[in-house]
Amino acid sequence: MACATAAVSLQFSSSLINNEAKLSSSHASLMGAPLTSHHSFSLYNKGSNFTRQLVIYAKRVSGLEEAIRIRRERELRTSTSSSRRPPLRRGKVSQQLPVPDHIPQPPYVSSKLLPEISSQHQIHDPEGIARMRAACELAARVVDYAGTLVRPSITTNEIDIAVHQMIVDAGAYPSPLGYGGFPKSVCTSVNECMCHGIPDSRQLQDGDIINIDVTVYLNGYHGDTSKTFLCGNVNDAMKRLVKVTEECLYKGISVCKDGTLFRKIGKRISEHAEKFGYGVVDRFVGHGIGTVFHSEPLIFHHRNDKAGHMVEGQTFTIEPILTLGSTKCTTWEDNWTTLTADGSPAAQFEHTILITRTGAEILTTY
Known part of the structure; x- marks a missing residue:
């Protein structure tokens, strides 16, 4: 991440040089200006028999890093002051929608335990790959349809109803419904909500952003995808956050192929996010997916030292969450809805991918 100010550490050493205390620098720079090891500074301490040596270590701040820092501070002020919208509040959550009996349900639906x-x-x-393609294509079509509904005044509950109907009309089950007691068929995460927002009676406002996370269960296989959509006139800071988050998803996918270490995904995503000064949330991860909704491998989107490598024929999700401010989070009492602790906007994009010998196939497309 870009360094806003020079980092300084102090080290003291004792020596006697003519009852004189000396201040010196070594391999340091302060606010972009180098301090060479030839500079020295003297402090006299006549009543003492030791010398304190002050060594300054600092990271050079490039012109680009400083420009990014200034722009990000301006964006934070703009996104907070220009919108002047109140913090996200829970609306009324209606009863979950029924699923026709002829549609097969995943095994977890019978239990409210996570x-x-x-x-x-x-x-x-x-055969499994063919079924994964079908489930993922349906999920991709559903999330794009949901995106066409995004406009000021629509409620997230209305989006849930439309998504639910499209999924069951296709003979599929909405995977979130009943997963660990989740009461709705889709996740709708607005503004500072990082993920797992529960659709409710809140109307979308002009200038909101909303992540819609769709997973379907079709012919025994799950397909999982999400996108962040703009609602009305969104400010430039939030537009850029959404754009860069999507770019990070594709940066992560670009390194994937048979034999690649999983940790390269987080490295590539972090490198791109840091160019813009954005935080990468480390609490929520991608996951293996197929006949089981969530499995190993867990895909970390930040820098990590996770062991393991990708295997041809393997499917998993990549779903980075970036924030305009802090990556720390807080979860509502519903145990699902998770928001940034400082109220700053968050964005997320997700694809399910298939590992091939030479790369990765994005399954959640059509």
């Missing part, structure tokens, strides 16, 4: 993450890495044969 399922454990499966240790199974989901690697598919040709």
